[in-house]
Amino acid sequence: MAGSKIAPGPIVTKNELGPRARRKVQRPQAILQAAFEEFVERGYTATRIEDVAARASVTKGTVYLYFQNKEELFQHVVGKLSQPIFDEKQFLEQHQYRSCDELVRLFLDTLYDHMTVNQHSREILRFLIADGRRFPTLGSTHFDQFVQPLMTMFDRILQKGVREGVFEIWTNDHISQILISPALTYAIEMFLSADNTKLPELKIYINTHYEMVMRTIRKARLDMSDTTRLRGYSEALYC
Amino acid sequence: MAGSKIAPGPIVTKNELGPRARRKVQRPQAILQAAFEEFVERGYTATRIEDVAARASVTKGTVYLYFQNKEELFQHVVGKLSQPIFDEKQFLEQHQYRSCDELVRLFLDTLYDHMTVNQHSREILRFLIADGRRFPTLGSTHFDQFVQPLMTMFDRILQKGVREGVFEIWTNDHISQILISPALTYAIEMFLSADNTKLPELKIYINTHYEMVMRTIRKARLDMSDTTRLRGYSEALYC
Amino acid sequence: MAGSKIAPGPIVTKNELGPRARRKVQRPQAILQAAFEEFVERGYTATRIEDVAARASVTKGTVYLYFQNKEELFQHVVGKLSQPIFDEKQFLEQHQYRSCDELVRLFLDTLYDHMTVNQHSREILRFLIADGRRFPTLGSTHFDQFVQPLMTMFDRILQKGVREGVFEIWTNDHISQILISPALTYAIEMFLSADNTKLPELKIYINTHYEMVMRTIRKARLDMSDTTRLRGYSEALYC
Amino acid sequence: MAGSKIAPGPIVTKNELGPRARRKVQRPQAILQAAFEEFVERGYTATRIEDVAARASVTKGTVYLYFQNKEELFQHVVGKLSQPIFDEKQFLEQHQYRSCDELVRLFLDTLYDHMTVNQHSREILRFLIADGRRFPTLGSTHFDQFVQPLMTMFDRILQKGVREGVFEIWTNDHISQILISPALTYAIEMFLSADNTKLPELKIYINTHYEMVMRTIRKARLDMSDTTRLRGYSEALYC
DNA sequence: GATGAATGAGGATTCATTCAT
DNA sequence: AATGAATGAATCCTCATTCAT
Structure with missing residues (x-):
């Protein structure tokens, strides 16, 4: 100038x-x-x-x-x-030697962590919903920039699991979206409850969410006889 | 009121x-x-x-x-x-001879139907989120009047299934909430997408949702050799 | 309603x-x-x-x-x-038995009267000039609605005089506009002089204006020996 | 200043x-x-x-x-x-051997030239009119510095003509002002017409203006028999 | 009960003016 | 001398609310 x-x-x-x-x-x-x-x-x-x-x-x-x-x-x-909260490549490389189960858990942990710790990642939702009508571009922009990458990454993990024979996906229709949904619910509950009194305890909530995911996608192995198996790795990752 | x-x-x-x-x-x-x-x-x-x-x-x-x-x-x-969208007693009596699987499906169908057809049931969410801060009572009021009943009813169905030995629930923590989540996601997507272009096709979406629920809660699938594998522990947890 | x-x-x-x-x-x-x-x-x-x-x-x-x-x-x-300040037909009918000289005088008197008495007729000019750039339509609108009618009427009087052989007009180019100009000058002076101290005395001003008009258009004056001096050439120009 | x-x-x-x-x-x-x-x-x-x-x-x-x-x-x-657009003494000395008719024509030509070519000379008018109320001194200042000199010079030309027996002025009341008026009208039309479409062609306009002036002030000479006299010098000056 | 004219506090935005750098 | 970031008074316009009819 x-x-x-x-x-x-x-x-x-x-x-x-x-x-x-x-x-x-x-x-x-x-x-x-x-x-x-x-x-x-x-x-x-x-x-x-x-x-x-x-x-x-x-x-x-x-x-x-x-x-x-x-x-x-x-x-x-x-x-x-609206910037993506975590980098796909980095995530996958960083954890390349983890089992698929662990990747799912890590993904969820990262997601909830962002939502909980990072006010930004959470509140943007409120904007989109509250003022979506006034700024119609916001919705799709955010979806492309923020949601889509998340979905895609989760999809990759699922596919990896399928390739490795540990996951079994019976459909491609909206499966990622549905499996991730509880995180959204949690986010929304976070700003619905003025005081966080009634809010579910995060640790427990994630556990249940994770369990739901695994039950939905884990391949039923015929030789399973260890009923405590689910506990094991879950506790290993999350303490 | x-x-x-x-x-x-x-x-x-x-x-x-x-x-x-x-x-x-x-x-x-x-x-x-x-x-x-x-x-x-x-x-x-x-x-x-x-x-x-x-x-x-x-x-x-x-x-x-x-x-x-x-x-x-x-x-x-x-x-x-905020009035409950469907009456619990009526629902259960009306369908008392249905199998638990069918009840789950009926519950989901009814839920999505309300959300899709009944603008009210869907838009209230927007209010709560958009103007929640301004009206702090709204959130909890609505939760009590609208969400809680839904949750309770779904819980009843789950319990019925457990009693009848077809469902197995390994935890009580937020399980209903998590299993219902995809419906919320769908609702939110409905008002985020200005034009409903990218919206998932409802029927398919429900199918996947239903499958997710069933895989999560249905007791040992028939093609598994050990049908009793998880029973003990599920009963231990769920009382 | x-x-x-x-x-x-x-x-x-x-x-x-x-x-x-x-x-x-x-x-x-x-x-x-x-x-x-x-x-x-x-x-x-x-x-x-x-x-x-x-x-x-x-x-x-x-x-x-x-x-x-x-x-x-x-x-x-x-x-x-911007509405026309006086009605052409009415004016001409009302004064149909007047001589053309008298019509000119009446026209001028009316014009100055409006400008002097009627603040509106005068101040509009200021608007047009002051804010003409901001409202480009104003200028031409006003010209069509206000100025043009005035001009046309004055033209009619001139033509009447020509037909009756008392006026002689050597050109059609802007003659009305030029003959009326002093009225505009007077109007502008009116708002340039904050206090009306230096303002010309109206009656005298009109007299001079009238005389100017008549000397310009009146056919050969009586006190001139050659009453036909300009006839030929005026007729040649004005048809 | x-x-x-x-x-x-x-x-x-x-x-x-x-x-x-x-x-x-x-x-x-x-x-x-x-x-x-x-x-x-x-x-x-x-x-x-x-x-x-x-x-x-x-x-x-x-x-x-x-x-x-x-x-x-x-x-x-x-x-x-507000500075005077042309110097009186200079003008008169420069053209001391011209006839009075020619001086009038020269005066008008110079005046219109300034208005047309010199944006300054024209736009000042707009200021005075548009913002005259806000700056009350402007009007009279400008009048003294700009208008009065013009008037005075024109007066001098008239008086010269009278002395030389070619002009005949029947009054001293505002005669210069009235005779110069069409120039003002032209200036105002210039900024009223956003596009200069409807603007009179300058050459022709000045011709008519000049003719008006001469008819108003030229002494009626008894021995006139040359009807083309007016044309002659006008064409001589303005081509 | 119903109306809708009137109010005026409130908020977005502009821009002349100042002053630290 | 020159800059341009910062200020805040000023002004347009909106809209919840009132109240005479």
């Missing part, structure tokens, strides 16, 4: 930024974070730009310095959240 | 109501219906009382004749929706 | 309006008048709806009850002003 | 200015020019300092370095424009 010609302030030889420049980089981040929190707390319509600004410790005007308007701000917030 | 004020006093066996009285009874119903539709379409904040009024073919003032304010109107709308 | 069904208030048999209805008719007029005055005083951009409202003794909201937004209000104001 | 601060200190006979000093001189000029163009395009209120700055290739801050605030900037712009 024009600034480069004039080189305002010290000619920075090192890679340090002046306080102005540093702030200019941080501001939009701070605003996005503040906006996220406000949107989460109140929803799109009820969120006031002024509150976003206050939370980011700036004033109204500053928000408009970085974002055209409220809608654009919202889109940016959601866009940032 | 609040509905009692408004509820048309169902059983008017004798003399019909005069036109005045009839209107007095119908007006609030019409307004509630209109409000429901508007709230569904736009969410709480974005819904304007005037639009509700117009949709109900009355004027703003009239709305305030029957409801204190916008918030009360909303509460009434949600309250009305 | 809905009101008719219910007939609010007394069933008015005579042609009296209730206080509400009466106000409803008067309000838009009052708002338009107030808007006109504010726009005149400050121009489009600097005029605040709230001030318009205050001047009309209502509140902001009421203005928006009758006009979509500021721009529409402005358009209405201008539209109302 | 205010211009003195900014005016480049006209007579720099000796040593050239260094780049710094040169910029110090050029900046305000560039800003004034940019401001002029923006004010012309949008009017006072709708013009944003930032746009002025951008057009002058500087930043907002720089504008405030040279001008206290928006209003002062505007005053400077108008002040600069």
Whole structure:
């Protein structure tokens, strides 16, 4: 920009930024974070730009310095959240020597962990549902960017299991979606219960979910005689 | 509930109501219906009382004749929706001679049918999620009135199956909730996909869901040599 | 509207309006008048709806009850002003026995009268000039509705004079426009001089204007010895 | 005037200015020019300092370095424009041997030329009319600096004609103003017609204007018998 | 009971102006 | 001298709510 010609302030030889420049980089981040929190707390319509600004410790005007308007701000917030929560390749490589059963368990653990720990991954759902009508693109965008990758990865694990003869999938119709569903239910319960009093204890919930998955897809081995088998590896992974 | 004020006093066996009285009874119903539709379409904040009024073919003032304010109107709308979608006793009596497998299937069919056909049953979810923060009571109210009964009924079916020796349930922790989850996922997908292009075909989806449930809970499949393999432990857990 | 069904208030048999209805008719007029005055005083951009409202003794909201937004209000104001200031047929019939000289004088008198007495007829010019860029349609609309009729009428008078042999017009090019110009100059001076101190005295100004017109178009003056001096050439040009 | 601060200190006979000093001189000029163009395009209120700055290739801050605030900037712009468009003495000396008829024609040609070619001379009018109320001094200032000199010069030509016995002025009341009026009308039409489609062809318009003037003021000579006299000199001057 | 005109608090957005760099 | 990030007053417009008819 024009600034480069004039080189305002010290000619920075090192890679340090002046306080102005540093702030200019941080501001939009701070605003996005503040906006996220406000949107989460109140929803799109009820969120006031002024509150976003206050939370980011700036004033109204500053928000408009970085974002055209409220809608654009919202889109940016959601866009940032829609990023895939974990990298497929990395996941598979990292755990390439695990059994398929263990992969399923790891997948679930990672998924619930994200949902629980990472507020972002969870609250985006609320946006999509609450303001989906107002921003029709959001839904499909998020689906492509966030949900689809999850599904695909789970599918890969299933297929791996099938190839290795440990899983048996009787249909390809929506099977991943159905098997993952309890995680969604849990997420939704999380924001339905204002106080988390009635919320299921996560550990136990995952156990049951995992068991459901395994019972659904594990190949029935004729020579099974160890009734405690299910317990074993589950406990090995999850303590 | 609040509905009692408004509820048309169902059983008017004798003399019909005069036109005045009839209107007095119908007006609030019409307004509630209109409000429901508007709230569904736009969410709480974005819904304007005037639009509700117009949709109900009355004027703003009239709305305030029957409801204190916008918030009360909303509460009434949600309250009305939260009523259980199907009656447990009736369901069980009606199908008392069915096998447990069939009961599960019937339960699922009924559930999906309600969600698909009955906009109310589906959209209430959106309310809860979208405006849950604004109305903290909603979540738990709805849970008690709407979700819990569903859960309980499914539980009864499971228990019946266990008693009859066809189902085997290894845990009591959230099992109903987890087994029903795919229905919730479907509902959410319904309002996330603006156009219903990508929506799974319902029949197939239910089939997979049903299969998942049965594989999870059905006692040792016939083609397995050891049909009793899991019994002991399941009974130990489930009392 | 809905009101008719219910007939609010007394069933008015005579042609009296209730206080509400009466106000409803008067309000838009009052708002338009107030808007006109504010726009005149400050121009489009600097005029605040709230001030318009205050001047009309209502509140902001009421203005928006009758006009979509500021721009529409402005358009209405201008539209109302653009109406022709006097009726051509009526003017000609009313004065059919006057001499052409008298008609010219009457035309000028009427024109200046409107400009002087009727603030509207004068101030519209300011709008067109000041905010013409913002509302491109205004200019041509006003020209068609307001200026063109004036011009046409003046033309008719000239032609009448030519037919009767008292006027002689050597060209058709913009002659009306040029002969009327001093009125425009006067109008503009009127709003350029904040205090009307330096303003020409109207009567004298019109006299000079009239004389200018007559000297330009009157056929050979009587005190000239050669009354036919210009005839040939004028007829050649004007057909 | 205010211009003195900014005016480049006209007579720099000796040593050239260094780049710094040169910029110090050029900046305000560039800003004034940019401001002029923006004010012309949008009017006072709708013009944003930032746009002025951008057009002058500087930043907002720089504008405030040279001008206290928006209003002062505007005053400077108008002040600069109000300078007389042509020098009376120069004009008269330059054309001292022309006939009075020719002087009138020359005067008109110069006037229209300025209005047409020189955007400044024309647009100042728009300022005065559009924002006259906001800046009451503007009107009279401009009148004194711009209009009055024009009028006076035209008066001088008339008086010269009278002295030489070719013009006959029957009154002193506003005669110059009235005779010059068509030029104003033309100017106004220029900015009323967004596209210059309907605009009169300038050459022809001036011809008619000139003819009007001459018919109004030329002394009726008894011995006139040459009906083509008017054509002659008009064509001589204007081809 | 019903109406709908009127209200005015509230929120999005703009932009002149300041000032640290 | 120049920059441009930050400010916040100002203004348009909306809409829940009231109340005279």
